[in-house]
Amino acid sequence: MKLKKLTAFIVCFLFLLNILELPSFNVKAAGTPKITYSVSGSVAVGQDFYINVNAENVADLFGADLTLKYDNTMIQIYNDQVKVGDVFANMVQGDDYSFGVQDATADGLATFSLLLGDKHKTGINIDATPKSLFVIKAKALKAGNLALNFVAGDPVVETEKVNSRVKLADSGEGVINFTIEQKSISIFNAPIEPVQIKSFIADKVSPQVLGTATTFTATATGGTSLLYQFWVYDGAKWTMVQNYSTKNTFIFNPSAIGNYTVAVYVKDVNSTKALDVSTSVKFSVINTPDPVQLKSFIADKVSPQVLGTATTFTATATGGTSLLYQFWVYDGAKWTMVQNYSTKNTFIFNPSAIGNYTVAVYVKDINSTKALDVSTSMKFSVIN
The missing domain is CATH 2.60.40.10 (Immunoglobulins)
Structure with missing residues (x-):
């Protein structure tokens, strides 16, 4: 019976929060109830960071609902790693609350809900020190400004590409009014390390008999995405034998004996130079050797x-x-x-x-x- 009662209450709560014309409930608090956002972690492309949805000066908080519409080309939200914030995790005895996550990743839409259990008669009182309701783990995908703009309506139908809707309810199923902070998160490109060649090796030692294929492999670090270009010097002229690509190997199998030099050029995909770094290896090709x-x-x-x-x-x-x-x-x-x-x-x-x-x-x-x-x-x- 208790489980059925809790389930029915959650359903009623979520239904209530999705009706925009609910009557307001005047909450008595030391200050004005407020929702703010804070960010922890490095907000650099390719890095994980956390969006904290915080509350302050809120009295009798019984449930909270956040709908976030986000630009899924800028961030990726890890729905399985979204956590309950300090308010419910640390201030509720015996973890008597429910936590729900709904996501439509393809549409860049996520909804997070918190609700106290039915044994609670009153809600949580939050003082003027901001405490987190939700902790959302995300990954930065590209540089730019990510806006977390509060909207009163449904984020699904809002014209803004990135916006959020927060709703708070008290123990009497009334809506808690609050002010909200508009937040813009700057995602920056991580510092790019200079391109460096760590090694350039052949899978066979020099000299090799004419007709033997030798694979040269370049290992480089730095940059954002590296491109490799291979050249061969036959003693008279340099010839490009493999143009820039992400392939860092080259198979060397010349048609004539001789003393060769095999070189590799490496550059970042965004580099405007002909090459960022290069190195070379001398390699000889001979006729069938004399017997040992x-x-x-x-x-x-x-x-x-x-x-x-x-x-x-x-x-x-x-x-x-x-x-x-x-x-x-x-x-x-x-x-x-x-x-x-x-x-x-x-x-x-x-x-x-x-x-x-x-x-x-x-x-x-x-x-x-x-x-x-x-x-x-x-x-x-x-x-x-």
């Missing part, structure tokens, strides 16, 4: 060596495009990889026990799909 060959594999000390002595092994190889080296050690029982593939062609050998060892090196081209292209080994003893 090991020319030498030597130690800087002769075998045997005393335990605790560090010995450096150095491999020298030719061919390929870019060579990788991997080192292994055999202790008489098992093989252990002691240094994985890298461009480092040296390995420092300093075992923890005496014994007869074999040190091996594997060499392969960086583009090789095999475990190794060539290898060799050397026996080495460690004694007390």
Whole structure:
């Protein structure tokens, strides 16, 4: 029965608030009842902020209703994150109130309602210190002035594109008269950071064999929206190979061998300059490389060596495009990889026990799909 009574009261309350010719109820208060707006947070494009609908000098407040017609090209309202303000959230015992949100996002229209529960005989008294009724979370979408203009009629049919209607009711279902502040919120463009190129890398090392596609990727920050343009220098002239777009990658696959320079220009979409920043990378393209060959594999000390002595092994190889080296050690029982593939062609050998060892090196081209292209080994003893 209590739930039915509350539901019926809410329906009656909302119906009452939507009748404009309701009789006024003179509220006795220390000052003139007033509705104001305040904003918290950064009102910059792309940022979230809060619109606080505040009340002051209001006596016997039992219900409140806000209809907001807003320019949905300027702001986005998060209806699921609209909160009850201090008046009802902090001044009502046991949270005995109802809160409703109705939205028509496509039309830029939202309605928020608050109503005390039926166990309350009198309403809330608000002093001269402004306290929030509703806290509306919004996101700024574009720069400009957002007007929160109070209207007496229905905002849906008002000619103003952005306006609001606030209604307050007392415990006797009478309308509370009040004055209201007209508010204009200035939405500004956030400060734009200068455009900077953080990196410009190729997915393959230079040189590469003719016919191999290499992807260059530029990473940049700053601006509002960045555009990328790619150029190639073949030793004689510069050629634009990919015009300005939001695509920050370029696939390089020239038709001839040579020493090239690949460059990227970056600029903000609103920039009037040919470029804001640029950088470049040198890259060589060669014919099919010579096969990988090991020319030498030597130690800087002769075998045997005393335990605790560090010995450096150095491999020298030719061919390929870019060579990788991997080192292994055999202790008489098992093989252990002691240094994985890298461009480092040296390995420092300093075992923890005496014994007869074999040190091996594997060499392969960086583009090789095999475990190794060539290898060799050397026996080495460690004694007390």
